[in-house]
Amino acid sequence: MKKNIAGTEIDVNEEGYLTDPSQWNEQIAAAIAVEEGIGALGEGHMKVVRYLREQQAKGAALTIRSMGKSGVVTTKELYDLFPGGPLKKSSKIAGIPKPVGCI
Amino acid sequence: MSKHLLILGGGTAGTMMANHLRRKLPATEWRMTVVDRSDKHLYQPGFLFLPFGKYDESDIIRQTRDFMPGGVEFMQNEVEKIVPEQHAVTLKDGQELKYDILIVATGCRTAPEETEGMLGPKWRMNVHDFYTLDGARALREKLKTFKGGRVVVHINEMPIKCPVAPLEFTFLADTFFREQGIRDKVTLTYVTPLSGAFTKPKSSKKLGHLLGDKGIELVTEFVAEKVDQENDKLVCFDGREVPYDLLVTTPTNMGDESVRRSALGDDLDFIPTHKHTLQSIEYPDVFVIGDATNLPASKAGSVAHFESETLTDNIIRHIEGEPLKEEFDGHSNCFIESGNGKALLIDFNYEYEPHEGNFPFSFGPMKLLEESRLNHLGKLAFRYIYWNVLLRGWPLLGISRQKKKPAAFAE
Numbered sequence: 200m201k202k203n204i205a206g207t208e209i210d211v212n213e214e215g216y217l218t219d220p221s222q223w224n225e226q227i228a229a230a231i232a233v234e235e236g237i238g239a240l241g242e243g244h245m246k247v248v249r250y251l252r253e254q255q256a257k258g259a260a261l262t263i264r265s266m267g268k269s270g271v272v273t274t275k276e277l278y279d280l281f282p283g284g285p286l287k288k289s290s291k292i293a294g295i296p297k298p299v300g301c302i
Numbered sequence: 303m304s305k306h307l308l309i310l311g312g313g314t315a316g317t318m319m320a321n322h323l324r325r326k327l328p329a330t331e332w333r334m335t336v337v338d339r340s341d342k343h344l345y346q347p348g349f350l351f352l353p354f355g356k357y358d359e360s361d362i363i364r365q366t367r368d369f370m371p372g373g374v375e376f377m378q379n380e381v382e383k384i385v386p387e388q389h390a391v392t393l394k395d396g397q398e399l400k401y402d403i404l405i406v407a408t409g410c411r412t413a414p415e416e417t418e419g420m421l422g423p424k425w426r427m428n429v430h431d432f433y434t435l436d437g438a439r440a441l442r443e444k445l446k447t448f449k450g451g452r453v454v455v456h457i458n459e460m461p462i463k464c465p466v467a468p469l470e471f472t473f474l475a476d477t478f479f480r481e482q483g484i485r486d487k488v489t490l491t492y493v494t495p496l497s498g499a500f501t502k503p504k505s506s507k508k509l510g511h512l513l514g515d516k517g518i519e520l521v522t523e524f525v526a527e528k529v530d531q532e533n534d535k536l537v538c539f540d541g542r543e544v545p546y547d548l549l550v551t552t553p554t555n556m557g558d559e560s561v562r563r564s565a566l567g568d569d570l571d572f573i574p575t576h577k578h579t580l581q582s583i584e585y586p587d588v589f590v591i592g593d594a595t596n597l598p599a600s601k602a603g604s605v606a607h608f609e610s611e612t613l614t615d616n617i618i619r620h621i622e623g624e625p626l627k628e629e630f631d632g633h634s635n636c637f638i639e640s641g642n643g644k645a646l647l648i649d650f651n652y653e654y655e656p657h658e659g660n661f662p663f664s665f666g667p668m669k670l671l672e673e674s675r676l677n678h679l680g681k682l683a684f685r686y687i688y689w690n691v692l693l694r695g696w697p698l699l700g701i702s703r704q705k706k707k708p709a710a711f712a713e
Binding site for chain 2 (some may be wrong): 212213214248259262263264267274275277279280282283284285286287297298299300301302
């Protein structure tokens with residue numbers, strides 16, 4: 200489905216995650232962050248977002264562990280930056296798929 | 303001189319590959335060896351039932367050798383290191399095995415040491431796991447005398463083997479405590495690092511009610527910083543705490559330690575593998591199957607089964623110098639125990655999430671993504687299929703390696 204985010208028509212799934220990471224830009228990230236209740240994105244948020252996008256582009260599985268060990272952010276900082284859902288909120292803002300189980 | 307095909311791991315995937323390939327490779331040209339540290343083959347889906355006294359150990363333990371075809375040498379030994387540059391594997395006792403083709407089927411293991419406090423003094427006293435035979439046994443003894451209290455079922459981090467098993471355990475525990483007449487003295491809580499017990503929209507819509515119906519409390523987005531054994535509680539990185547009287551945890555899953563010693567894995571010791579061909583990304587004569595891969599597929603026996611069919615064809619192609627089939631599609635299917643003698647059945651792959659429909663044929667007889675008694679009987683019958691059909695590398699009637707396109711998507 201289509202959704203208008205920051206003035207652009209974007210392809211998203213039914214939960215609002217981007218289905219095409221290449222449609223992403225920083226304005227879209229900022230708009231999703233406001234929707235998710237994270238507010239304005241600082242440099243700390245953007246470091247995480249950029250790291251997530253790099254890893255996703257490489258085809259790597261994204262886990263709290265790999266982020267915690269990446270040197271970009273500690274797991275505690277991740278919760279501080281994206282309270283209530285560090286993985287799902289940061290992934291949504293980064294324009295990559297939600298981390299999911301098999302069902 | 304004949305060539306050597308070496309398989310590391312005599313579990314589900316390794317045994318299936320030995321059976322498939324021995325039928326395909328002429329014994330005059332190819333020697334085959336399987337190495338495993340254990341000479342016991344465990345029916346791992348049985349670990350889910352063992353704690354509730356539903357299965358005996360004799361139902362789930364067999365001799366690995368009994369499933370190896372003639373013409374395959376089984377060596378009980380520990381792998382020290384894989385050295386792909388030299389086409390060699392060294393064993394703990396110093397022996398070196400040379401190979402022409404290597405299949406790594408070393409699976410995954412639970413790593414409770416990865417979480418602070420998990421292996422404290424109360425490990426297997428009120429902090430339990432059921433992903434190992436010892437763990438399932440200890441939990442069975444614990445449940446025999448359990449009088450009530452806060453039972454917390456926990457997933458530490460993804461990915462885990464058989465990702466739905468902790469949820470099944472929770473459903474079966476609900477039934478078990480009912481049968482014991484103590485359900486009113488037990489609270490059941492399911493704690494997950496994901497955003498829900500069901501994370502895919504279709505499953506969530508169809509099955510989301512199950513937790514509420516059974517009075518199971520759900521705690522999501524919970525990544526455990528530590529297990530505080532002094533105060534009997536799980537502590538999340540964001541400060542949330544979940545107190546327990548009995549913790550049934552699923553520790554972090556990692557690949558085999560020999561993978562780490564060989565520096566072949568990612569940060570969880572899973573080996574980078576081509577997701578459609580099952581060839582190692584780095585070494586063309588190395589193939590990886592089952593839980594040992596880093597594929598974004600479930601770590602489950604059904605996946606290993608579907609992979610084994612593609613991998614058999616690809617090894618033959620590789621030997622003949624033909625391009626590999628980019629065929630494996632992440633196909634997985636499994637029965638999910640939902641308690642009260644019922645189960646669900648799901649079928650999915652990389653592309654299609656679990657959906658509704660009939661299985662395995664267009665008329666059924668089983669229904670996908672729906673609770674039924676027939677599915678539960680299917681799960682129980684599956685143990686016979688596992689020992690007698692699956693491990694022998696025979697195909698399953700009506701269930702192809704690649705997932706059939708769901709009816710809703712068919713053109």
